[in-house]
Amino acid sequence: MTSIEKILQQAINPFDSVNFRPGNFWQESQHGKLTVHSIHQTEIEKITETLDLVNGDRRTRTILLCGDSGAGKSHLLDRLKQTLNRRAFFAYIGPWVDRNFLWRHILRNTVDSLLKVPPGQQESQLLIWLKSLSIFKEHRFLDKLLGDRKVFIRKLRESYTADLYNANEFLGVLYDLLDGEKFLLASDWLRGENLDDDDLTRLRVRHPIETEDAAQKILANFGQISIDTFPIVLCFDNLDCIAGTTDGETNLQYLLNFNSTLHNEKFKNFLIIFSLITHTAHKYVNRMQPSDLARVDRQVLLKPITLNQAEFLYKTRLSSLHKRANPKPKSPIFPLERAILETSFPGGKTNPRNALEVARKLVLEYKTGRSIISEDAIAAFRLVWLNAFDRTQKQVTRVRQFSSLELVQMLKQAILALQINDLNQRSLFLDRYTSSTLSYNCGDRKVGVVWIEEPNLNYFFYVMKSCQEILDRDLYDRLILIRAEKLGQAKNKGYQLYQRIFTKHPHIHIISTLKSVCYLATYQTLYRASFAGELVVGNQTLDVERLENLIRESQVWQDFPLLQDLGLIKSNPRELNILDSAREFLINLVKTQQLIGRNTLIENAIDRFPQIDRLDLNLLLDRMCENNQIQILDPNASQDEQLICIMSS
Incomplete structure (x- = not known):
């Protein structure tokens, strides 16, 4: 029998802030079991209603989604994608770099998202979208359609009475998506890649999509062709990071111009969701032209959560630990108490991030049996960076x-x-x-x-x-x-x-x-989160200045090839081997958890470094103990019961 007290001491803090970060929902998807469905359920229902309207009449609609920092805007977009991906195609649109490339940026991000494979599916959204078109339902002619490019193009043109931009070339590229050897090339053309002449010839197209006008019309083609299938949801997130005006305000006018064009040009079958921090939205809405405001069909505000919802959030995070305990804890939120919520949030409301931070600190104090005066920000940041970099490497493939x-x-x-x-x-x-x-x-x-x-x-x-x-x-x-x-x-x-x-x-x-591109992409993700006030590291919410300081202090860029080649950082004289990396990971994990079970350390290290076997990791822990880097509090106990902390000074 293992008590809940011992389980909490040995486990990773279930409220650990390593993953409290917004981002692209195709890269940062939240675990469904940790979702509290009552939180913001009304807001999800409002957005679902609007999606149903688009699905009914195919008219494009726009939603302005607002919420304070930490309210869960990015998490809500992820929930929408998880809940509605069988009823719509979802695209994540991040901040753009240059307003003169806005339409090309949106097209590229849209196609990139359509290339993602939804959970439970075997094919990408793009192929699911293509194969859901009406002509694929005509089974009698399917072999002929797929075997003859000209027949495929002619049949599609007959199916859509509205004019398509550059129809023959666009539909021909859709045909090439069905050819495994041309799929990537065809996708690159749709993304707006400036392809070489030989590649254009293979696709039988004359030009790449290299102007804003062409990108706008290709995006319109996607909507027009999808009228007999599902809507396409464009989710614009992290908009506070876009280039500002001369007075330092976020400049949304070009985005509003984009939105007005969608409505004025009668784009079909899109649902547009703009996600903004409430403060930014309110300041800008007050200055919006009536014509721009009229193009926003619905405003959805993420309200603070109740203490009951916060309590259920705690229960959800703690449930996996409680299930292992014998005897069972008397309270489903042990070691937390409802009174803590009432004291911390006397107004009876909070946002999810603040509620989770209170719980994280209290569980850490419970584990160690003392008040936490300071936390190791560098160790916490190194773990945040490592997690983010690993996710980037899985998503960025070229x-x-x-x-x-x-x-x-x-x-x-x-x-x-x-x-x-x-x-x-x-x-x-x-x-x-x-x-x-x-x-x-x-x-x-x-x-x-x-x-x-x-x-x-x-x-x-x-x-x-x-x-x-x-x-x-x-x-x-x-x-x-x-x-x-x-x-x-x-x-x-x-x-x-x-x-x-x-x-x-x-x-x-x-x-x-x-590798260098993954370094850059990881930093961009963290930079945008810090710019929006959404990056939590340990007990701190970082701004850009603090993020830059931690980048330098933590030395997470010591093996960044491009910066070394540019002569901006010194090359590491000794390349870290896999055991060195594992040792650094273990030390950082012990520093952030302050007290942790030996087996928990080993399991987390195996997840991170699967090429190292359990025996070598145990030997590594023993050497770290001998070198006074860590301390085993109960060395005579079995490994299952041993607790480890950092060696005190």
Whole structure:
């Protein structure tokens, strides 16, 4: 028999804040068993009603979803996706980098989301969407349709009376989605990738989707074709992170212009959800033009939760530990008490994050038997970073998953975190390639960086030509090209210019790696959460300045290849082996939990490092104990009952 007291001491704190973070619901999905369905159920029902209206008449509608920081806006979007994914297709639209690329950003994010495979399904949303079109229900002609591109295109054109933009090419690319060898290429065209001429020829299209107008019309095509299937829900999240106005306010006007265009141009079968912090929304709504406000069909406000709901939230988090206890605890929220909620929130209301933070601190104090005066922020941040980085690695599978514009913006944010004060936010080139460049001073040298991953070699040539012009004007001491995509062949003019510039000192070519992109993408996720006041690390809610400090203090970037190649951080003289990484993980976990069971440590380490066997991990713990890094409180007890803490000073 194991008492609940011992179970709590040995377990990970069920209210641990490592995962209290918003993000893309295709990457950060919450565990369904931890959801309290009574929380914000009314708001979900309102949004579901609006979705049903779209499904009924196919008219696009817009919802403004508001809530304070910590109210659960991103969690609500995730619940909507989990609940309604069999009745609608869901796309997550994050903040955009440049307003001049807004439509292309939305199209790219939409297709990226449609490429995700929903839980319980075998195929992506995109293929489910395509195969749910009416022509696939005509079984008599299905073999003929799938075997003849022209018949497929003609039949689809006959099925939709409304004009489609660039119909033959668009429908032809949809046909190529059904070809396993062309699926990725066809998806890239729909995402707006600037494909090379050879790839365009394979798809039988003349041009990539390279303008805002083309992206707008392709998005309209998706809605128009989906009128005989499910609506497409575009969820705009983290909008407080978009570029602001000159007075520092979040600039939503371009988003409102986008929304007005959807309604004015009568886009079909979309449900638009804008998620905003209440304070931002109220300030902006008061300044909105009546015409913009009229295009918002419904406003949904996430209200604070009641103490009963907070209590049920505690019960849900503690239930798995209570089930293992014998005898059973007298209270379903033990070691917490209802009185704690009433004392902490005398108004009878709170938000989920605040309720969880109160519980986290109290459980930590119960585990250790003392008041918690301070917590190790660096250890907590290292675990947050590790969890976020692992999730990123599972989702980001190639460098070109992001546009060059996004990659450069992420690199700028990373350089700012390093306090490179001479970073020039203005770009190198005064033409169409400005978005792919940045510059900074390194000592007394002025360095220009160009990052382009577009496969189109004509585009590559013009960028190389601009690089040569920059050097001819003697504006930079060093140019750095970052590119993993092909460079062309000796006969290509772009390749010739590349050879002339980037194979000679002091200019260099850095081949971008997936690992570096994962570093950038992970930091972007944390940056956006901190900007919106949604990033919780230990007992702190971080702002951007504190996040940047922790990035530097924690040294989580010591193995960041791109920053090493750029000379912005020193290369690690000794690469950590897997046991070194496991040791660091174990120490950080003990520091944040303060008291934890030996077996719990081992199980968490196995989850993180499955290539290390249990015996080696136990030996590692013993060595850490011998080196006075950790302390086993009861060394004579069985391993199942041993408790571990950090060695006191």
